[in-house]
Amino acid sequence: MNAHHNTSDQDQDFQLNFLFQTAAEGILVTQADGFLTRLNPAAAALLEIAPDDVLGEHITPAFKQFPDLHRLLNGAGERLMEVTLPHKRLATAVGVDRPGGGRLVLLHDVTERSDIDSRREVLVRQMAHDLRNPLNALTGYADLVQRMGDLNEKQHHFITRIQQTAQKLYELAETLVDLAWIEAGMAMEHKPFQLPPLVREAISDLETEAKARNVTLVFSLQDPVPSVMGDSRRIQQAIRCLIENGVRYSYPDRNVAIHAWQDGPKVYCSVGDRGIGIAEHDIDRIWDRMWRSSDDRVREQPGGGIGLPFARAIIERHGGQIWVESHLNVGTTVTFVLPLAQGW
Secondary structure, three states, rough: OHHHHHHHHHHHHHHHHHHHHOOOOEEEEEEOEEEEEOOOOHHHHOOOOOOOOOOEEHHHHHHOOOOOHHHHHHOOOOOEEEEEEEEEEEEEEEEEEEOOOOOEEEEEEOOOOOOOOHHHHHHHHHHHHHHHHHHHHHHHHHHHHHHHOOHHHHHHOOOOOHHHHHHHHHHHHHHHHHHHHHHOOOOOOOOOEEEEHHHHHHHHHHHHHHHOOOOEEEEEEEEOOOOEEEEEHHHHHHHHHHHHHHHEEEEEEEEEEOOOEEEOOOEEEEEEEEOOOOOHHHHHHOOOOOOOOOOOOHHOOOOOOHHHHHHHHHHOOOHEEEEEEOOOOOOOEEEEEEEOOOOO
């Protein structure tokens, strides 16, 4: 029995040491008195320091050239901040308290991702600029037509549709760039986060639109919902798309119900409306970008047929799944599932 336990402990120690030594993220460990006890090769490379120069040293002299990192090592509780590395590189750092005292800090180099995000922003601005002139001309001419004299009901309807279409193009530009970025496999955050706060924030963002349509947003969740792993900003974008669809395609005086719960090693979230619904022959097409139903009730709503493909791309990049259940004139429920953040 003891021999078995010793072998098991040795194997566990070997695995942990292997992960420590080979991890791409930098790992630093301190004692309660502020002395550095462990530093893995990745951390030494990111910080460009020799392990022998800092191991066993107090963090104050050891990391005086990294003030953000020093604050994180010297702090308390779970904290996240950016740390400037040598040669203008950038890392995100997470610091947590160790059970026996001291701190553990994880460094993740995000220089390339930051550069990619910058290039993405330039591309979005360029697209917006390239679209702005023709769209301004389009909406300007529509406004002029309205001012030229009284319009009959059909003319007013067409002018309104022109203005709505121009607005859709504005809104679609950034989403299309984001979708292309995600489908191209560009980097995402990879850290644990809680799903409920993201749902609440998305609900808050859409509360005004929901009230204007006489739709009530209802949220229920299992408490607590365990953490999932990934890019919280992207997941929130997906949730917002789903709730926005629920609000826009719901009948007035109905609820859009959002639920979050755990089942085994996975976390689920569903958004259900009581509204227009989707015809059975259209279910498979809703995942095609830019596709919209021919139903006039759908066409009257703002949108460009990009929300569901965008949400699916994000969920699938996180190792999750998403599916739709719908009945025409009854309503639609969209559900997605994400793996738990194991070991956090």
